[in-house]
Amino acid sequence: MKDTGTDQKVLDLEKEIASLRERVAELESQLDAKSGHPESGPVEKETNVDQILQANGLTNAEIKRFSRQLLIPEIAVEGQVALKNASVLIVGAGGLGSPSSLYLSAMGIGRIGLIDHDVVDISNIHRQVIHTESRVGVSKVESARNVNSLCKIDIYDTLLDSANAMEIVSGYDVVVDASDNPATRYLINDACVLLNKPLVSGSAVRLDGQLTTYNYNGGPCYRCMFPKPPPSNAVMNCSETGVLGIGMSSMIHNTIPFGNFNVFSKESNKKTIILVPGIIGCLEALEVVKIVTGSKANEPPNMLLFSYKSYPHFRNVKIRSRRKDCVVCGDSPTISELIDYPQFCGSGYNDKPTQWKILDGRSSQVTCREYGKIKAGRIPHVLIDVRDEAEFKIVSLPGSINIPLKNLSEDSPEIRNILTGDPVYTICKRGNYSQMAVVKLKEVYGVRDCFNIIGGLDGWSSEIDSTIPSY
Ligand SMILES: Nc1ncnc2c1ncn2[C@@H]1O[C@H](COP(=O)(O)OP(=O)(O)OP(=O)(O)O)[C@@H](O)[C@H]1O
Numbered sequence: 360m361k362d363t364g365t366d367q368k369v370l371d372l373e374k375e376i377a378s379l380r381e382r383v384a385e386l387e388s389q390l391d392a393k394s395g396h397p398e399s400g401p402v403e404k405e406t407n408v409d410q411i412l413q414a415n416g417l418t419n420a421e422i423k424r425f426s427r428q429l430l431i432p433e434i435a436v437e438g439q440v441a442l443k444n445a446s447v448l449i450v451g452a453g454g455l456g457s458p459s460s461l462y463l464s465a466m467g468i469g470r471i472g473l474i475d476h477d478v479v480d481i482s483n484i485h486r487q488v489i490h491t492e493s494r495v496g497v498s499k500v501e502s503a504r505n506v507n508s509l510c511k512i513d514i515y516d517t518l519l520d521s522a523n524a525m526e527i528v529s530g531y532d533v534v535v536d537a538s539d540n541p542a543t544r545y546l547i548n549d550a551c552v553l554l555n556k557p558l559v560s561g562s563a564v565r566l567d568g569q570l571t572t573y574n575y576n577g578g579p580c581y582r583c584m585f586p587k588p589p590p591s592n593a594v595m596n597c598s599e600t601g602v603l604g605i606g607m608s609s610m611i612h613n614t615i616p617f618g619n620f621n622v623f624s625k626e627s628n629k630k631t632i633i634l635v636p637g638i639i640g641c642l643e644a645l646e647v648v649k650i651v652t653g654s655k656a657n658e659p660p661n662m663l664l665f666s667y668k669s670y671p672h673f674r675n676v677k678i679r680s681r682r683k684d685c686v687v688c689g690d691s692p693t694i695s696e697l698i699d700y701p702q703f704c705g706s707g708y709n710d711k712p713t714q715w716k717i718l719d720g721r722s723s724q725v726t727c728r729e730y731g732k733i734k735a736g737r738i739p740h741v742l743i744d745v746r747d748e749a750e751f752k753i754v755s756l757p758g759s760i761n762i763p764l765k766n767l768s769e770d771s772p773e774i775r776n777i778l779t780g781d782p783v784y785t786i787c788k789r790g791n792y793s794q795m796a797v798v799k800l801k802e803v804y805g806v807r808d809c810f811n812i813i814g815g816l817d818g819w820s821s822e823i824d825s826t827i828p829s830y
């Protein structure tokens with residue numbers, strides 16, 4: 360049986376809805392008339408409502424988007440407006456720049472400048488989370504231009520150097536150092552000091568990270584902490600073990616591993632796992648928020664250290680105050696304009712390892728092609744791969760024996776068993792450590808016919824056998 364009472368209720372409801380719709384349309388056209396857009400269609404009407412600027416300085420769209428943040432007393436409307444009016448320069452769109460730019464733009468920073476001269480490589484995307492597979496080969500800043508239409512992104516697809524740094528840095532309130540090399544770190548520091556900008560500086564190497572805010576509230580600058588750049592000629596600093604031994608203050612240029620003051624080398628400082636730059640990059644973003652919203656940031660000056668291995672993972676160390684004799688921020692500074700930073704640091708604006716020259720000339724070295732002939736001709740020899748075991752497991756040349764460089768420092772019977780008297784060839788990733796191995800094999804084991812393979816596995820992969828992957 361039909362329920363006429365229910366039908367009537369449905370009809371009444373439909374009528375009420377229709378009349379409410381008419382009323383809404385009427386109100387919307389009145390709103391249009393008042394805001395001067397009588398012709399606008401429904402989509403634009405919505406936009407207009409979103410764009411209404413409230414007395415507190417936020418638009419309706421911003422109130423909707425940032426509502427959860429607005430409810431937090433530490434941010435609230437004042438903080439959100441401060442974020443909106445702030446501009447932040449992020450140097451480097453890599454491991455640290457990815458999370459810091461993602462979070463800063465998502466949370467409402469009004470303008471972000473992103474500078475990087477590199478393109479996305481497939482080996483970047485495991486940690487440089489702003490880039491995706493489809494962007495491999497694309498400029499990093501283009502790839503990172505993202506997400507939040509409420510944040511203006513200025514992209515600089517270029518190298519930050521002494522010629523452009525003052526102009527670029529001057530356009531922003533806060534600077535984030537998300538770079539990876541000493542020359543850039545000193546450059547950014549000096550520009551920030553000269554222009555009086557706070558500098559949030561982070562680094563992540565291997566399993567360790569660090570974070571500090573420099574040049575802020577009368578605190579120290581990067582140069583106050585590290586007046587001298589790390590040694591540029593890595594060879595000069597080889598420890599007895601054959602692994603780079605760098606003093607603690609030099610290590611801090613990249614990181615202080617606090618679980619264990621591990622030495623690390625320029626060649627291995629690329630080994631980093633995704634979470635470390637992610638964590639440090641997020642903390643850089645957090646420091647920016649504190650600076651911009653006027654919360655106390657880094658007071659007294661501290662350096663936050665992160666270590667994957669240690670628990671708890673974080674440790675805070677108080678750092679020195681501003682150095683009166685600092686050459687850039689001290690009482691009588693001698694640096695009043697930017698200098699030649701690659702020259703000062705003895706290394707360029709990148710973290711690419713340089714080719715070492717431990718072995719002079721060709722008497723103890725062969726090219727990949729020359730070694731290729733020896734291998735193809737089955738001429739008796741011993742091929743020693745001096746990389747760490749972890750790297751050896753990634754890829755190696757058939758027939759090579761893995762003896763990590765550090766094991767060559769002390770005379771060992773096992774190694775003597777391998778050295779049969781045939782000529783010895785040494786190989787590593789790029790042909791740097793393998794030069795040191797030649798020195799050790801001669802010094803410790805008295806091997807006379809010992810040769811480094813110039814260019815290492817990378818050279819072998821590009822010149823001889825492209826099936827050997829470059830990593
Ligand atoms: N002076 C500079 N100007 C512009 N970008 C810079 C400068 N120095 C460093 N960078 C950028 O900072 C980023 C540092 O990030 P990260 O070390 O994670 O990346 P990467 O160099 O791509 O990594 P990998 O060493 O594995 O190749 C890089 O994208 C690099 O191009």
Ligand SMILES: [Zn+2]
Pocket residue numbers: 579580581582583584681682685686687688689
């Ligand atoms: Zn200083």
